[in-house]
Amino acid sequence: MALSRRDALRIAGTTALASVAGCSSPGLFEADQATREYSLSVDRMSGTPVDRALYEPGDDQLFGEPAREAIAAVVPDGRHTTYGYESVRADAYVEHDERYYQTKHVVTGRKKIERTLVRVDPVPEDAVSDDAPLIESFERPTARVLKILHSDTQSGGEGSSAELLRGDAYVLRRPAERSSALAAGDLDGRIATMTESGTWAYRIEVATEEIVETAHTALAVEVADSRAQFREVVFGSRVDAEIDPDELAPDAREILQQAVRRESYRETAPVSDAFEALLDALGLEDVETGVNGKWLWYDGEFHRYALYVTDA
Incomplete structure (x- = not known):
């Protein structure tokens, strides 16, 4: 489990007291001790989260065509049943006549099929x-x-x-x-x-x-009747962190801007207070091994970010 800076300092303090008392245990973060490296990756993305959230099936015969057929059948208020497989991605956002829907699947029975x-x-x-x-x-x-x-x-x-x-x-x-x-x-x-x-x-x-075979029935639930309303849906459901530069302390803001410029930023435990504050703002404070594919809206721009925790 990755140690927080607070825990690391507490343990280090305990070790220091033990040394004063005559113990010879090495410091927790000395060179010969196993440490952890925290690598934050931030990539600037084209478009907006709203654009990226909308589902567009491919044109391939195997998956794309069945998905397009299902969407055409369920939007705005239809049903489409397949047996043994789901025809369209569940929880996908689709647009029809300037209204926005989310696809759902329910099991509606079983059937013997050759x-x-x-x-x-x-x-x-x-x-x-x-x-x-x-x-x-x-x-x-x-x-x-x-x-x-x-x-x-x-x-x-x-x-x-x-x-x-x-x-x-x-x-x-x-x-x-x-x-x-x-x-x-x-x-x-x-x-x-x-x-x-x-x-x-x-x-x-x-x-x-x-x-x-199990019967899988696809349907669509309307979630927004305008693009402005759909933006709020996307930011509420798909965007993991929405940060204004003024919300961050200057040193934490500089780390994030550096990560954006260089596409990555690394620190070895115990991490700095500024980095810990940034990880907290990004919702990464409890990550133990790694997480990726997160969405960030920062200073009016769309980014995708990840955190990897490894033995340094």
Whole structure:
């Protein structure tokens, strides 16, 4: 746990008293003791928090198209249900006819659906032919599925990809997946490899099964009827710190301005009073290991900031 300056001074004071009493323990922050470095990163961002908060789906077939379809269906007061997956990012802000909405998801039931499931079995290198296709060569809806299954296989089912699977199988749910080469059965029984050398090769197995899928219904909640009102919504929900230069003591303000100019600022524990005051203003006083992606509005400009705590 990172020590506050107050705790550090208290401990150092206790150590000093012990030395006076005849103890030989070294000071807590002497050169041969482990110390911590606090690195504040501040990047100036283009645009405003309002611009950045608005969600614009990409134009890709796999994720972007379903999201755009869902938004068109739910704004201003519709519903859009998908089975087994959420079609649009939850809690995203979108605009329609100069009014602003936030997307939400609710579970509205379950349904038995016939789905295509994909599994892979590792095969030895000597079973891989020279013309075995590279997984990377497939279109994204197919390649992504096989890469997820590869990652799960290599991690023994303990990796982050496990949450994307149903047991050892990937279920083709999204429209782009259901129209892919995997769904068509073109790759069933074929061997594909992650590398040109034939290592990490897999036999692809495709099966059709009836499974129970959860119904995810997307809807939109109006949060503002003007851009000015939406600004207050964004600053209340997404901006982590809003600081006027006059609110900071001169030495703390200089540290922040230096961090903005150089994109970073570092101190080793025990940190200065000015740096501690700045961290408190940024809401970082209780960070123990690190945090990033924070939003700052300072002196009329938009910034993103982070704090990293490491052993120096």
